[in-house]
Amino acid sequence: MNYPTELKYSKTHEWVRLEGDMAVVGITDYAQDALGDVVFVELPQVGRRVEAGAAVAVVESVKTASDIYAPLAGEVLEVNTALADKPELINQSPYGEGWIFKLRVDPAATTSLLSAAEYQALAESA
Amino acid sequence: MxxxxxxxxxxxxxxxxxxxxxxxxxxxxxxxxxxxxxxxxxxxxxxxSHMGEFWIRGPQALAFLQFATLNDVSRLKVGRAQYSMLPNAQGGVVDDIYLYRTGEEEYLMVVNAANIEKDWAHLQALAEGFRVSLEDASDFxxxxxxxxxxxxxxxxxxxxxxxxxxxxxxxxxxxxxxxxxxxxxxxxxxxxxxxxxxxxxxxxxxxxxxxxxxxxxxxxxxxxxxxxxAGFPLYGHELTDQTNPLCTPLAWVVKTQKDFYGKGALLEAPCPRRLVGLLVEGGVPREGYRVWQGEREVGVLTSGTHSPVLKKGIAMAYVDSSLATLGTSLEVEIRSRRTEAKVVEMPFIRSSA
Structure with a gap:
């Protein structure tokens, strides 16, 4: 299982890549492996304002449907429309082409997130 | 376990x-x-290997199986198999089974793993008065x-x-x-x-x-x-102790020209809802999701998944009988959102068999 150290993580298995005041969000390698083949993704509305911890997207695998939570409060700037035709990108490239949405955030708020080591410990103790 | x-x-x-x-x-x-x-x-x-296997043997094996199952066992030759069901007294289904005729007076019944004990008790009780021996060979x-x-x-x-x-x-x-x-x-x-x-x-x-x-x-x-x-039912989903097989596309299994256990109840029970196949757009349909037509709730999904071949949602559902005709447009509620669904023929795909 892969836990890139340059990313931040949530306890609910999302990753966050901070680019200035923009946060790119996806689900972790651990999460995509647990879900299995992703076959459908329900994306949030661009422009929607979300609270930290709000359910904003849904990832459906063959086995189950899983809510995806906003790791930080902010405004949805962009969603990964490629997932409509290729939801399997989440399995194939969870930290790359399988990103799900981008948020405009307050960069100071990211202290609530976990480091790669902290997230790995949490994921592997589950 | x-x-x-x-x-x-x-x-x-x-x-x-x-x-x-x-x-x-x-x-x-x-x-x-x-x-x-x-x-x-x-x-x-x-x-x-979790599936159950019962041997049914004896001079009245055929007579017993004609009574205990819905399909016509008299048409089953040695070395042939048939899909069938065990009816209950209320017109419902105890289990769906496969019956293999392995000898003149010898049959092997394959039953669902979840139903081994229930089926065994049911068949034991029904076998009284018949010259048959039953053997639970599931572990063999x-x-x-x-x-x-x-x-x-x-x-x-x-x-x-x-x-x-x-x-x-x-x-x-x-x-x-x-x-x-x-x-x-x-x-x-x-x-x-x-x-x-x-x-x-x-x-x-x-x-x-x-x-x-x-x-x-x-x-x-x-x-x-x-x-x-492939459009096959799974017991506990499409078929249960309460479902009448005549309300499903498997009605062909029921051979009404012979006598069988619970025949009267099965033939008399109405079909307020019928089992259909649904092709579902935008999302993964799953068991328990509700089916709507306009503001009317008209059915419920018994199974559903994303079809890897069609790359679309497919489901089986019991819907109001008046809506069970091919081509009917319905909606499936997927997490508080309605998505289009259409009654289609099963199997959902063509295959090599």
Missing amino acids: KTTPLHPAHLALGARMGPFAGFEMPIQYTSITSEHLAVRGWVGLFDV FALLAVQGPRAVATLQKLCEVELENRKKNDTFMGRLVGKWVRFARTGYTGEDGYEIFVAPDEVGAVWQALLDAGATPCGLGARDTLRLE
């Missing part, structure tokens, strides 16, 4: 295990979709399913008994990698293939030989998506 004789083999392959009908079973080895497509495109191998058989367009060719390389020119539902004994097994040209995937009854202490060798011959190990996850694409 019970296990099958192949449990160590599943663990060795790194299978993701899960509970099913009291057994710890492989759900997937790599991914449900890749295993599904292996069966549609080449050959897959399933451990279905392992069962493999080898399914896919290359299933027969793959098996043929491992045995001398002729497999290609057998008909669907033929069953016979033969040696496979030197072990005596019962072959049956049956399955639950919609593909050509065989199911193989083998002694528990010999199944490991057969399993390994089939893997070595190129069969992809497949778990119960793919078994479920395959049977759904």
Whole structure:
């Protein structure tokens, strides 16, 4: 299982890549492996304002449907429309082409997130 | 939790295990979709040893089975098999089964793992007054399913008994990698293939030989998506103690010209709702989701999944009988959102079988 150290993580298995005041969000390698083949993704509305911890997207695998939570409060700037035709990108490239949405955030708020080591410990103790 | 004789083999392959009908079973080895497509495109191998097997023997075996099952057992010749169901007294279904005639007065009944105890008690009670002996042989058989367009060719390389020119539902004994097994040209995937009854202490060798011959190990996850694409029911979902088979596309199983247990109740029960196949747009339909037409709730899904072949949602549902005609437009509620659904013919896909 892969836990890139340059990313931040949530306890609910999302990753966050901070680019200035923009946060790119996806689900972790651990999460995509647990879900299995992703076959459908329900994306949030661009422009929607979300609270930290709000359910904003849904990832459906063959086995189950899983809510995806906003790791930080902010405004949805962009969603990964490629997932409509290729939801399997989440399995194939969870930290790359399988990103799900981008948020405009307050960069100071990211202290609530976990480091790669902290997230790995949490994921592997589950 | 019970296990099958192949449990160590599943663990060795790194299978993701899960509970099913009291057994710890492989759900997937790599991914449900890749295993599904292996069966549609080449050959897959399933451990279905959790299924139950009963022997029914004796001079009145036929008379008993005519009474205890819905299909016409008098048409079943030695070496042939038929799909059937066990009716209850209320017009519902105790279980759906496969019946193999293995001798003049000998039949093998394969039942769902979740129903072994219920079926056994039911059949024991029903057998009173018939000159038959029943034997629960569930622990004496392992069962493999080898399914896919290359299933027969793959098996043929491992045995001398002729497999290609057998008909669907033929069953016979033969040696496979030197072990005596019962072959049956049956399955639950919609593909050509065989199911193989083998002694528990010999199944490991057969399993390994089939893997070595190129069969992809497949778990119960793919078994479920395959049977759904093929339009086959799963007991506890489409069929239950409360469902009348005459309200389903499986009404052909019910042979009304013969007498059977609970016949009056079954024939009299109305069909307020009927079982249909649904093609669902935008989302993955799942069991329990509600079906709507406008503001009227008109049905409920009994099974649903994402079809790896169609790349769309497929489902089975009981819907109001007036809406059960092919082409009817309905809606399925997927997490508080309505999505379009259409009543379509089953099987959902064409296949090699």
